[in-house]
Amino acid sequence: MVKHKASRIKTEAIASAAGDGISPRVISVTSGKGGVGKTNIVGSLAMALSRLGQKVMVLDADLGLANIDIIFGIHPAYNIGHVIGGEKTLSEIIVDGPAGIRIIPAGSGFINLTHLTEGQKLSLLSEFETLGDGLDILLIDTSAGISQNVIYFNLAADDCIIVATSEPTSITDAYAMMKVMAVDHGTKYFKLLVNMVKDDQEAKSVYANLSQATDRFLPDVAIEYIGYIPGDELVKKAIKKRKPVLELFPGAEFTKMIEKTAKGIIEWPRRTASDGNIKFFLKRYIDYRVAEAIGSEEEVPKI
Numbered sequence: 001m002v003k004h005k006a007s008r009i010k011t012e013a014i015a016s017a018a019g020d021g022i023s024p025r026v027i028s029v030t031s032g033k034g035g036v037g038k039t040n041i042v043g044s045l046a047m048a049l050s051r052l053g054q055k056v057m058v059l060d061a062d063l064g065l066a067n068i069d070i071i072f073g074i075h076p077a078y079n080i081g082h083v084i085g086g087e088k089t090l091s092e093i094i095v096d097g098p099a100g101i102r103i104i105p106a107g108s109g110f111i112n113l114t115h116l117t118e119g120q121k122l123s124l125l126s127e128f129e130t131l132g133d134g135l136d137i138l139l140i141d142t143s144a145g146i147s148q149n150v151i152y153f154n155l156a157a158d159d160c161i162i163v164a165t166s167e168p169t170s171i172t173d174a175y176a177m178m179k180v181m182a183v184d185h186g187t188k189y190f191k192l193l194v195n196m197v198k199d200d201q202e203a204k205s206v207y208a209n210l211s212q213a214t215d216r217f218l219p220d221v222a223i224e225y226i227g228y229i230p231g232d233e234l235v236k237k238a239i240k241k242r243k244p245v246l247e248l249f250p251g252a253e254f255t256k257m258i259e260k261t262a263k264g265i266i267e268w269p270r271r272t273a274s275d276g277n278i279k280f281f282l283k284r285y286i287d288y289r290v291a292e293a294i295g296s297e298e299e300v301p302k303i
């Protein structure tokens with residue numbers, strides 16, 4: 001029941017966004033297994049994209065401890081929960097990161113979105129609407145795992161990058177994520193970025209592994225291999241200094257591969273004529289959550 005409602009909501013939301021001119025691309029960066037490097041990749045890609053002239057915003061939806069604050073050396077005092085609670089406006093919680101990147105600290109505030117009144121929801125959506133002005137890319141750093149919260153961010157985004165490493169558990173968990181999104185929500189396209197590998201060959205074997213499994217068990221799913229990021233000790237050095245790797249080690253192989261991936265992202269074709277803007281991304285996300293809440297109430301057996 002929830003599944004049908006959710007896919008109908010997505011279609012309707014996309015349809016209502018149609019006709020919108022230039023709108024930012026919303027990309028979620030996600031994984032099945034934790035600790036595969038999502039936050040590090042989001043921070044680094046944001047830097048690279050920004051240096052390539054893109055106006056980038058990061059939505060920190062990672063509820064873990066090692067989040068984007070550490071990568072950028074920032075200390076946000078407020079998060080989206082304060083906006084929902086009416087204590088702050090969206091522009092008051094947005095933090096400036098390096099290279100002109102703006103960060104929305106989401107924290108656990110997003111969890112309460114299902115409890116918004118219609119008025120609160122409309123005012124939050126209209127605040128988000130203004131965020132899209134002059135923005136090219138919104139990158140979402142999700143938590144790991146197939147919790148509904150993560151799945152909804154992935155569904156609401158225009159593109160979903162799955163990060164995996166060559167560890168068997170990371171591969172099986174990446175498959176599990178794709179399976180839930182494909183079977184329960186009809187998602188057909190995924191982009192795969194392989195992290196912490198030696199070279200392209202090792203990364204391609206992760207891709208081969210995953211695509212063999214999807215070809216066999218999820219025939220409607222297409223995975224696009226978008227590249228790899230090498231495992232590099234310099235990443236840890238940069239984190240210790242709370243400085244982006246790209247700033248500290250411009251010549252490192254890690255930096256080169258992040259830059260290559262960022263160039264690829266800029267060239268991605270749009271999947272639909274109009275993928276909607278930030279407001280519609282948030283609306284899709286809220287609608288999924290509300291549909292889930294209604295669905296679970298409906299499914300409570302009546303005694």
Ligand SMILES: Nc1ncnc2c1ncn2[C@@H]1O[C@H](COP(=O)(O)OP(=O)(O)OP(=O)(O)O)[C@@H](O)[C@H]1O
Pocket residue numbers: 031033034035036037038039040041062064066142143144195196229230231232233235236239254
């Ligand atoms: N390419 C890399 N080379 C070396 N170390 C890396 C690389 N990518 C990530 N790391 C390290 O791996 C650890 C996990 O990275 P990160 O926090 O970005 O993962 P995550 O997927 O966001 O984790 P979580 O699921 O907890 O949010 C960090 O210590 C980070 O420095």
Ligand SMILES: [Mg+2]
Pocket residue numbers: 038039040062064066067141142143
């Ligand atoms: Mg993380």
